[in-house]
Amino acid sequence: MRYKGLIENPSVAYRHRKVLVTGGLGFIGSNVAVRLAEAGAQVTVVDSSVPGCGANSYNLAQAPGVRVIHADIRDSGALAGELLGVDFVFNLAGEISHVHSMQNPSRDADLNATAQLHFLEECSRQAPGRRIVYASTRQIYGVPQYLPVDEQHPVRPVDFNGVHKYAATVYHQLWTEMGRLDARILCLTNVYGPRMALNVPGQGFLGHFLRVGLLGETIRIFGDGRQLRDPVYVDDVVDAFLMAGAADNPPRRLWNVGGAAALPLATIAETIARVAGAPAPVYQPFPPEHKTIDIGSYSTDSSRIRKDLGWRPTIPFEEGIRRTVQYFGPELPHYLSRCAVMATRRS
């Protein structure tokens, strides 16, 4: 099969197709599920709502066509019927928190490495050769040795989350090299947008900034706010997932996915505060537990995915924040519920 070239409208590939989304109650997973349902796919979400990982059943409340199975991705019994005959798997189950991983490395190993190992074995048994798009992370690269970071950048994770996400990344590659699955991998930078887990600590600074700003409180920035990040709007990321899944025989199978612009944290915070109508941000020293895993500035070289699939970020940061604030306006109570807080405390 030859490579079909750039993907102009990936949605058509999914019409009437059977698609499984792991971690589909989470932030990015639910956005992927919603878009797939809109594209006419038969979408099943698998999510075990592990406390602290950001699942929120409200994320799919307005997506009635999506079936939700409350199961762990290791539960081959619960998944058996779902994997048989599945056309695509979007694999977003996991824990994204650096901080949680340093507090409890075994939990992170279990959720991000062991669980994926079992899931991929089951996939390759029940749905051999099937396409699977995995949500990996820029964290596998660790502290950038140069900017922007491309796919040739050395792998050097600086926390447990990074090493376990890297292990799962290699698992996807190995099953593909063995000819037992057809995996594609996206190494995501900081993603933001509707359905973010605003009230789950340790899910990244963007959700934290947004929560504080949406509550009309003052965003506190650790350090001088000069570190760069290249936030990418979730709709753009969903495009990347759909393009990665739709590509026939792509020339490469791992792509970095980043935002259009590298912005100082100060600019990011000021934009959020301004759009949300919150007070101007203030600055304070890094707390010690964050300093350990601070990686300085980061920005993504997304030219490979642009070249291979035609993907590029389309939503400027301020516009993305405007849409995000607009989404959360009426929905905020569903993302600040006491339930979410309690779930986190149990983790």
Add this chain to the structure above:
Amino acid sequence: MRYKGLIENPSVAYRHRKVLVTGGLGFIGSNVAVRLAEAGAQVTVVDSSVPGCGANSYNLAQAPGVRVIHADIRDSGALAGELLGVDFVFNLAGEISHVHSMQNPSRDADLNATAQLHFLEECSRQAPGRRIVYASTRQIYGVPQYLPVDEQHPVRPVDFNGVHKYAATVYHQLWTEMGRLDARILCLTNVYGPRMALNVPGQGFLGHFLRVGLLGETIRIFGDGRQLRDPVYVDDVVDAFLMAGAADNPPRRLWNVGGAAALPLATIAETIARVAGAPAPVYQPFPPEHKTIDIGSYSTDSSRIRKDLGWRPTIPFEEGIRRTVQYFGPELPHYLSRCAVMATRRS
């Protein structure tokens, strides 16, 4: 504490010290244990004799001073008393087989990653800040992008064993960065010598060549025999372990450890056959299950450990093979026992 410079006689550091050797019934682990006992250390070996991993209780039969605890390194109950007050840990427990890892990835994850994660947590709790020397592997680098391979070479494991050994390597680094252990890591090339697991399939080509040669049979080489390897004699590797453990505040904590010369497989096989008095080797095509994970030629740049610790390989290959053949002459039955074969079959 300042770095004390090159280690001329590492043995003195271990006299009357309490030392734990994990995987100490295995090939390299038992050689480390024997040398430490000779140096006057109080040596305790922990080994659970996992079938297929190369443990052989005969390896310590002539080392009466060494205590052996038959326990899994995850068994914190069994280890509790041993870790309290320990001065050094030599951490060699694990499964080294590429082939086994491709046949059963979960088993490899369990033995090489999860077990190490639990063990390091327990070490850091019971023996905080303690020195630990970990046996990592050249496999973390995957297919060499250049030769000889130094420590800056990109990490790109090509099998499950490589990714799990890499995860455990990073675990050691992270616990050290958190200030909870003082780990040093050796990335070993192919090691050979007395106490090798000759009769355990999947433990590398050197043990296989030696077993066939020692039985007077014909060594069969896969491919044309031109791939390079730089075998290193186990006594040299034991030196590296003792030096790495003895160094106060070394400038780096991860070192590649390789042999003095990169030799074609054909030369390696011919040397073994000649010294062992076996027929000349023959050549045959690569079997498919090996081809997947063949990495071509490999040779090690050991200049960092030479610079930091003063280590260098001292035993030329032919001399090492002579000593190995001499060791196994009277001992061969203990390394070809039916027991070892059966244990392997159960794996």
